[in-house]
Amino acid sequence: MSDAADAPDLLSERCVACRRDAPRVTDEEAAALTPLIPDWEWQEHDGVPRLVRTFRVSNFREALALTQRVGELAEEEGHHPALLTEWGKVTVSWWTHKIRGLHRNDYIMAAKTDALARDVGLIGTPAAGTST
Amino acid sequence: MSDAADAPDLLSERCVACRRDAPRVTDEEAAALTPLIPDWEWQEHDGVPRLVRTFRVSNFREALALTQRVGELAEEEGHHPALLTEWGKVTVSWWTHKIRGLHRNDYIMAAKTDALARDVGLIGTPAAGTST
Numbered sequence: 001m002s003d004a005a006d007a008p009d010l011l012s013e014r015c016v017a018c019r020r021d022a023p024r025v026t027d028e029e030a031a032a033l034t035p036l037i038p039d040w041e042w043q044e045h046d047g048v049p050r051l052v053r054t055f056r057v058s059n060f061r062e063a064l065a066l067t068q069r070v071g072e073l074a075e076e077e078g079h080h081p082a083l084l085t086e087w088g089k090v091t092v093s094w095w096t097h098k099i100r101g102l103h104r105n106d107y108i109m110a111a112k113t114d115a116l117a118r119d120v121g122l123i124g125t126p127a128a129g130t131s132t
Numbered sequence: 133m134s135d136a137a138d139a140p141d142l143l144s145e146r147c148v149a150c151r152r153d154a155p156r157v158t159d160e161e162a163a164a165l166t167p168l169i170p171d172w173e174w175q176e177h178d179g180v181p182r183l184v185r186t187f188r189v190s191n192f193r194e195a196l197a198l199t200q201r202v203g204e205l206a207e208e209e210g211h212h213p214a215l216l217t218e219w220g221k222v223t224v225s226w227w228t229h230k231i232r233g234l235h236r237n238d239y240i241m242a243a244k245t246d247a248l249a250r251d252v253g254l255i256g257t258p259a260a261g262t263s264t
Binding site: 060061064067068071072074075080082083084085086087097 | 192193196199200203204206207212214215216217218219229
């Protein structure tokens with residue numbers, strides 16, 4: 001059985017409501033989850049880590065449409081990113097404001113953002129073994 | 133006759149197509165235009181100045197709707213901002229990529245963004261004398 005078969009399937013998970021004392025992901029969890037979203041960059045802003053990915057599109061209108069779709073996904077899940085819309089690109093950042101850190105929700109939403117981008121043809125399917 | 137009566141009316145202007153050798157606003161022009169958009173902050177990113185304003189709204193859905201409206205305005209004028217959509221706020225940044233600086237277009241678009249925000253009730257009307 002491959003490692004991939006044992007990996008959590010983030011797409012099947014839903015965000016859970018997040019309180020101020022909700023747990024941040026542990027180093028062990030982060031090590032297991034990070035390979036599932038290999039194209040997301042870990043960035044720190046004012047001491048708070050974020051998962052960040054920039055999606056390239058053809059013009060401003062397409063960027064605006066992608067922002068709208070990621071925003072609707074966020075509303076459905078009740079967990080909200082920062083979306084930077086510019087000509088030809090959208091930069092999506094996930095983190096959990098209340099805990100000033102990364103919650104499992106953020107990895108779930110990064111994976112769901114990737115799935116949405118695949119659905120609209122912005123990115124290809126992941127290489128075999130990198131996701132279930 | 134008041135100074136305001138002599139001030140340019142940015143709302144009546146349209147963006148002009150901008151080439152790489154288009155003129156940046158001069159210090160004299162900037163001094164005349166800045167009072168017309170008093171709530172915009174001058175920020176520098178990687179050596180390039182921007183006009184930046186954050187609009188507060190009630191939640192994420194309203195932020196997404198404002199982003200959409202400012203984006204549509206940008207498409208109509210053919211001049212495009214960076215729009216940062218977050219829960220409860222949208223940060224709008226105008227500058228002219230091609231000239232790595234501020235063009236009169238950016239002041240026009242800042243004024244038109246203010247007008248749009250007034251139309252949807254996000255901000256009040258300017259104090260008498262600050263705009264025509």
